Amino acid sequence: MKALVFNGPRDVRYERFPDPELATDNSVIVKVERCSICGSDLHMYHGDNVGVANYSEGVEPFCVGHEFAGEVVEVGKSVHRHKVGQKVLASGGAPCGRCEHCLSGHTALCKHWTAFGLSTRLNGGQAEFVNVPMADLTLQPIPEGVSDEQSILLTDAMCTAYFGLTRTAMEPGDAVAVVGLGPIGLIGVELAYVLGASKVYAIDPVANRRAHAANLGAVALAPSQALPTIMEATKGAGVPRVFEASGAKSAVELAIKIAGRGSTASFIGLPQPDVQLPMLKVLYKDITIRAGVASVIDQWPHLIPLLQHGRLKAEGLFSHHMSLAQGTEAYRIFDAKEDDVVKIMMTL
Known part of the structure; x- marks a missing residue:
């Protein structure tokens, strides 16, 4: 597949990357249709420290991006909420499903919660395909009345x-x-x-x-x-x-x-x-x-009704629309704050 791949500070390239496989029985493969760059992605892009990770040198290349939506194309045998052909949006990261917090229903406190697109541990969704673990929690079917732009904003921002x-x-x-x-x-x-x-x-x-x-x-x-x-x-x-x-x-x-x-x-x-x-x-x-860091999953029940009833619009935030193939330039523009950029939507 083609993806945006982190190769070092300020070196995000559109290049070939191995296709993802179902990592666990609770995973699905999503064919990405649209994705976006988050301001927090720039810390990685700059080679800064994010938590215990240092992106300045010696990082194995990985697919970037935690804001994405698309279509389910493969489903693990332990997934119950999703099926092939379903349109979905993703939480910006995934809980482990095994720690005491996950097992007690408090996934926001998961000890091993992992964001997409920060390492090979969980490759990101600025790619043609992405493996999504804990899919019954991590994915949300795109609700009726929610626009393409709103669906991406529901992944994190x-x-x-x-x-x-x-x-x-x-x-x-x-x-x-x-x-x-x-x-x-x-x-x-x-x-x-x-x-x-x-x-x-x-x-x-x-x-x-x-x-x-x-x-x-x-x-x-x-x-x-x-x-x-x-x-x-x-x-x-x-x-x-x-x-x-x-x-x-x-x-x-x-x-x-x-x-x-x-x-x-x-x-x-x-x-x-x-x-x-x-x-x-x-x-x-x-x-x-x-x-704190938001548990995206826990905010969906509050926000989706506001969007569906028109109380919340979140319009005009995507100042730029580009293709994933233009992703290297998208990162440069976003980092430089050129051309009155606010947020960039990339489509596949």
Whole structure:
């Protein structure tokens, strides 16, 4: 098959790769129809550390990508929910199905949860075909009324946005700040209004992303404007609910500065080692800190009805449409933030 293969930092190539086989009886093979690049893929692309993995050197080539949807073409004998010909979308990763958390129904806490497209342990879906383990949990039949673009967002970005936003413990009438307006942050802005926010401050250095947030009704601010504007508007109180969706050092620091006393701040951006919380400010402002990686599977029951009833649209996020064969250039554009890129859809 053809796939996008990681060969080292900033070296993702469209090339031949061995076809996947059913790895376990609970696996299926999916023929990928569309996929996308996630901001977290850039950490691998840059050769950074992701968890215990170091992508700077000596990595065996693997297929990249954890956001994909397509058609089931082969089914393991222990799979019960899926059949050949079914259109499906995938969770960004798979639980092991064996640890005590999986066996007790708490797959979000799986000790061995593995993301697609970070190593040969679980090759990714920016490829013509992909093996999907624990398919009865990891795959979701594409629901009626969900568009192609929404189906890709349900593989990670939309679920991470819902996870991160709801962990601020926001209630109807609350003011919310969203720091970082990539796709996850922009979906977070829309979701905040869906869930009853009275006002949303949307903060990002990129003008076109601020414009998108403003079209959703948010008060869109450049980082340099955020602190004085919010403190003036709140008479120095700050914001009670803060959703940080970047992971950048400056974004994390700003999130704590604009958070009010007794507030809750939720962090989902993947930080690098130099990112630290200013703990004295956290302590003196009595800020509740929430951080984690979303269990995509657990967010689907909340999000799919919102999409089907038109409450949530998540439109206009795919600024670029390219073929998988153009994947090397897609990564370059996405990394360089060229041409007002927000998110790239690749089709096969």
